[in-house]
Amino acid sequence: MSAYALITGASAGIGLALAEALARQGQSLLLVARNKEHLHAQALEMQRRFGVEVLIRACDLSKPLQVTGLIQELEESNLPINLLINNAGLGTAGPFLAQEWADEKQELEVNILALTQLCHGIGGLMARQQGGKILNVASIAAFQPGPWMSSYYASKAYVLSLSEGLREELKPLGIDVSVLCPGPTRTEFFDRAGMDVSPIEGSPLMMRTDHVAQIAVKGLAKNRAIITPGLLNCLIAASPRFSPRWLVRKMAGRLNRMFVH
């Protein structure tokens, strides 16, 4: 039986582009997101274009019971997973105290809890099989605090830190862990977060999903620890190390206020 790459948030945006880039290489896929119709349509399209096996599984990652159910199903089915891509994620934007708590909670459930539980559950399966790879999707937001998107930035700092920690821990078990840190990428993310990114629309700052996915897949093949697509994003990610912390906070806050109201 061929081994599958499980990709969360694979029905749109960066996750869909990652799925296509892997399908192009002949990788079998297990696509996960909430919207079953979207997943079904994407699966048919990829099977037609690339001739690969594509399974789908609808799962709301903000619901812990559904995440547990997904992991249990994988354990019982013995479906071999050679690559886990924890890509699903969302952002809340605007003043922290003005957010609905349900939205903040959903963000943390998906960006942090589901991602960690999938690393734990599927990492365990990989350790019992013949190893594997995990790619967690963070952001350049992971490298600094981000006023007016404080919980989103903090969630991505968690993803970066967890991934680097697990990379060292899981290496002896034959599991390679990498983390992808994209900068602004043209997807539905900003609309879902209620952000207006028109000031950087069409600028070199805004990358295309296929470009991000191409760089991610190359980085995975080279087993890079941290994959940051694009030179500009590499500079942005590195800059907090060379600036005083108070300035980093102020700059990030000023930038975010351009996009959130």
Ligand SMILES: NC(=O)c1ccc[n+]([C@@H]2O[C@H](COP(=O)([O-])OP(=O)(O)OC[C@H]3O[C@@H](n4cnc5c(N)ncnc54)[C@H](OP(=O)(O)O)[C@@H]3O)[C@@H](O)[C@H]2O)c1
């Ligand atoms: N776009 C950017 O500028 C950018 C920059 C840096 C990092 N990132 C990160 O990249 C990742 C992908 O973002 P994107 O820009 O591609 O966003 P997107 O276009 O909004 O796509 C998000 C994907 O996640 C799925 N998803 C959302 N909530 C979910 C839930 N509760 N359970 C299961 N699946 C869920 C969505 O499908 P359903 O709605 O069908 O569930 C969709 O497939 C995120 O982790 C994001 O933080 C994005």
